[in-house]
Amino acid sequence: MSTQGTQSVDDLSRSFALTTKLDAIVAWGRRNSLWPLPYGTACCGIELMSVMGPKYDLARFGAEVVRFSPRQADLLLVAGTITEKMAPILVRIYEQMLEPKYVLSMGACASSGGFYRAYHVLQGCNQVIPVDVFVPGCPPTPEAVLDGVMTLQKMIKDGTPRPWRENWKSPYAQSNADSSLAPSPINVSNTGSQQIGRP
Numbered sequence: 001m002s003t004q005g006t007q008s009v010d011d012l013s014r015s016f017a018l019t020t021k022l023d024a025i026v027a028w029g030r031r032n033s034l035w036p037l038p039y040g041t042a043c044c045g046i047e048l049m050s051v052m053g054p055k056y057d058l059a060r061f062g063a064e065v066v067r068f069s070p071r072q073a074d075l076l077l078v079a080g081t082i083t084e085k086m087a088p089i090l091v092r093i094y095e096q097m098l099e100p101k102y103v104l105s106m107g108a109c110a111s112s113g114g115f116y117r118a119y120h121v122l123q124g125c126n127q128v129i130p131v132d133v134f135v136p137g138c139p140p141t142p143e144a145v146l147d148g149v150m151t152l153q154k155m156i157k158d159g160t161p162r163p164w165r166e167n168w169k170s171p172y173a174q175s176n177a178d179s180s181l182a183p184s185p186i187n188v189s190n191t192g193s194q195q196i197g198r199p
């Protein structure tokens with residue numbers, strides 16, 4: 001191999017090592033500085049408060065900077081029952097959040113409609129937005145929510161593929177363009193997202 005050829009390989013190897021390291025640093029920063037937007041609609045929202053409180057202290061995981069503006073948040077915490085009327089608002093909030101963004105569905109109601117087998121309740125928020133982690137329980141314990149956050153952190157660290165996110169399309173995109181009433185939400189494929197136990 002010529003000297004020039006050897007130098008090129010060296011340069012390539014240096015740039016490859018730098019890129020890999022940079023990805024790891026970015027993932028480290030992302031997973032330890034999640035800014036959550038709590039979408040609390042029912043009792044799970046109260047349980048979420050204890051996750052933020054001093055006993056369980058979500059700050060230990062770098063996710064205590066709660067934001068109520070989607071422009072300043074990258075983790076949507078869906079905590080509580082989502083009615084059909086709320087669904088377009090939930091989607092709008094998700095659309096306005098920063099990239100890369102993540103969704104954690106907390107509790108049976110947010111994940112599956114819970115015991116509300118009724119026409120007016122969404123049977124899982126994953127029908128309208130892409131959910132990364134489902135946390136079961138009614139309500140889930142604070143430890144379970146922390147476990148969900150840690151699962152998400154591991155996904156960010158490992159760069160886990162998220163086809164449910166990549167293939168997601170707003171179920172209300174057409175209605176927004178037409179300024180007409182929101183149609184019934186469509187199902188979004190969520191195969192492969194992380195589920196801790198069963199909701």
Ligand code: SF4
Nearest residue numbers: 043044107109138139
């Ligand atoms: S899962 Fe249980 S605790 Fe959570 S919002 Fe539904 S009924 Fe309330």
